[in-house]
Amino acid sequence: MILTVTLNAALDATWSVDSLRPRTSHRVDDAQERAGGKGINVARVLGGLGHDPVATGLVGGDTGRRILDELNSARLRSEFVEVAGESRRTLAVVSRDDGDATVFNGRGPAVSAAEWQLFHRRYAALAAAARVVVLSGSAPPGLPADAYAQLVRTAAAAGALTVLDTSGPDLLRALGARPDVVKPNAEEIAAATGQADPARAAAALRSLGARTVVASAGADGLHAVTPEGTWRAVPPERLAGNPTGAGDACVAAIAAGLDAGSAWPDILRTAVALSAAAVPCPVAGEVDTTVFRRLLPRVVVEAVPPAPAR
């Protein structure tokens, strides 16, 4: 079983307007809401691939109840812990004139020490039944600074593999717990390591404790540094659309590959095709399976010599 963790689950709204013009009023013609947060998006993609993942994390208030209702409607197994604060909302305002999205992200509820302990106990029980644990996204206010490190250690002690997709201090503080895979994008890896070169940056993250680093660079594909070797995987074509969900699709492919015990070149090939297949979809958590099947055999995966750690 694959367990996905979303510590800062959200109710994601998408609003359509003719054209976004700052300092004016807009009529919203089409408003949609769904449960979101990176871990939930990963669980959706896994569900679409035929897996039966369990989604856990923290939700709260009326917004949290709507998140749970929506997960239930989407037939995703959820084991969230409810907190007293109100879950955050996110809003993507999509302009019909150019298709571009302007995004607003709430911060999320303050979580108390008792709520964190309650979650950690529930999580430990779930992780004991999981082969792979996916830890995705930002942490809400109030959590211990080493929250992700704690979750990585608990999963490892239970025998599960961990995939961590977060950024900034949350990422750096978790590396000492030795996550099996981290998946920063180009911007996140540069911010975390101060290295613009992905090979050097990946080596830096490994020297801090990550066992495998899969660095994503959008349409330029993936650069993966693993204990078994280093590979670059490149999509065969560029697709137009919404790249928001590509990272979550990539993480879903990594988790599915670890769950199946696949070799890294195969995992990376699937991850590149699945990421690209998310781009034509309007919301994160969806992939275009026709695009996936078309691209999969054409992804180029090549072994590259590892860069030295600095």
Add this chain to the structure above:
Amino acid sequence: MILTVTLNAALDATWSVDSLRPRTSHRVDDAQERAGGKGINVARVLGGLGHDPVATGLVGGDTGRRILDELNSARLRSEFVEVAGESRRTLAVVSRDDGDATVFNGRGPAVSAAEWQLFHRRYAALAAAARVVVLSGSAPPGLPADAYAQLVRTAAAAGALTVLDTSGPDLLRALGARPDVVKPNAEEIAAATGQADPARAAAALRSLGARTVVASAGADGLHAVTPEGTWRAVPPERLAGNPTGAGDACVAAIAAGLDAGSAWPDILRTAVALSAAAVPCPVAGEVDTTVFRRLLPRVVVEAVPPAPAR
């Protein structure tokens, strides 16, 4: 008693961002939600003036329940009818760099014929106990084209005075029912009549059935054409801030004046001062009572000869 009607009640959110930059992501630091819609804002202002208004209208879904909870917290008497659809949300994104707001307005739930009839019956009973009925804002989808005309006639038949603050086709279609007061702003009156000159535009609305027209022109004050005479009322100074709630404060002053049987020059003086006192407040439905008391004696009200109907 003053009854306010909000056919398309909303949950109004205000989100603070550093600076609104289209096509980028923003961190929302301060999110506030409250019940809104023009009629609810009028009720809030009346409550602040010491009146005990009743707020009615249509709400639905989880968002509707949050609207009712919030009205309850604000100690406003509410007699809303619940519909199956989901009440709309509105969002004001306020940039901290310049204080400007970018506003998004949802359309509101589709209302069925049965729901409209249920509301109309509840409304008729409430109007029978009211001296003044305030009808404010847009109508949600699905209502009869003459919904406001029906409500004006029902109130008049019950012996209540009516104040109508809406725009476009909703305004024009209601005039034949002879509302006692309509309060378009400069833009609305120009759009409805094709007349840029407020005196001529007011005469046009009166020729279509409105008994009194109070045309608001922001910092230029009010131009009122009534059966007792025509007046212009001008604020003594311009205030910086958020003009969103000024129109609702103006309507509240008109309703309170009609309820008290005040003369039009006195009503207009109060309406101008109360509108101006709403501008320094960050959200609609609030007025700065210190500003109101300071401005009230300095508002200039002068009789002007009525313009001929065209």
